[in-house]
Amino acid sequence: MTAERPRRDWRDTVAEAADLALLGLVVAVAALPLLTLAPAVATAAAALHDRSVTGSWPPARTSLARFGRALPAGAAVSAVALAVAALLAADLLALATGRVPGGGPALAVTAVVVAAVLGYAGLVAVAVGRTGGxxxxxxxxxxxxxxxxxxxxxxAAAGACGLATLLAALVTPVAVxxxxxxxxxALHALDARRRSAVPEPS
Incomplete structure (x- = not known):
């Protein structure tokens, strides 16, 4: 006879929501120098992966060590990501203000491209999290x-990132x-669902 798993209640949900909010704040603080953006996201993704596998967050010492190991390559990734983000933001702004011809259709296509790029980048971060950052x-x-x-x-990943971007534009800046x-x-959950539904070839 197998023991039943303890039933989750509202306190578990609130605790998990608070943990995720704190994780977002820690990533934001760690990414303040900008070039540390990718290492911060990689460390957070690794922590989320540990949480999904073991049921608990990794020790702070482990996360700090991962952050340090991720810095050299992560700084270059951050520079590329920020350059791409700046180009896409400038393109969207130029289309939205009418400085570039194309109007609404071009703006919509560009927004879809931005969401697709964000979805891809988010899935890359999840994959990096599975390898310790x-x-x-x-x-x-x-x-x-x-x-x-x-x-x-x-x-689905593009939709999740697009929704997060839209909410970031709507909420107070402190909550971003x-x-x-x-x-x-959400990206971790989407990836885990895909991996469980369609096992990847070895």
């Missing part, structure tokens, strides 16, 4: 193949970092 290049290649094989999962923890958790 390292291996950006291999994670990017693996995620590209995954997105090609499972476009539905990519679309909290959304980061929830968005990363």
């Amino acid at each position: 390292r291996g950006w290049r291999s994670a990017a290649r693996h995620t590209a193949r995954t997105c090609a094989r499972h476009p539905g999962a990519w679309a 970092p909290i959304l980061g923890g929830y968005a990363l958790a």
Whole structure:
């Protein structure tokens, strides 16, 4: 006879929500120098992966060590990500203000492209989290193949990131970092669902 798993109640839900909010705030603080954005996200993704596998968060010492190991490669990833984000933001702004022809259709297509890029980047972060916060290049290649094989999962990740971006524009600025923890958790949940539904080839 197997023991029944303890039933979760509202206190567990509130505790998990608070943990994710704190995770988002910690990532925001760690990413303040900008070039530490990717290492901060990688460390948070690794912590979420540990949480999903073991049921508990990793010790602070483990997360600090992961952050330190992720800094060299992560700084380059941060620079590339920030450059791409700046270009896409400038494109959206130019279309929205009418400085570039195309109007509403071009703006809508660009917004879809931005959401797709965000979804891909989010899935890359999840893949990096599965390897302890390292291996950006291999994670990017693996995620590209995954997105090609499972476009539905990519679309779901893009939708989650798009919704988080929309909410970030609507909520008070102080609450924006909290959304980061929830968005990363949603991406982890989407990826875990895909992996359980369609096991990846070995």
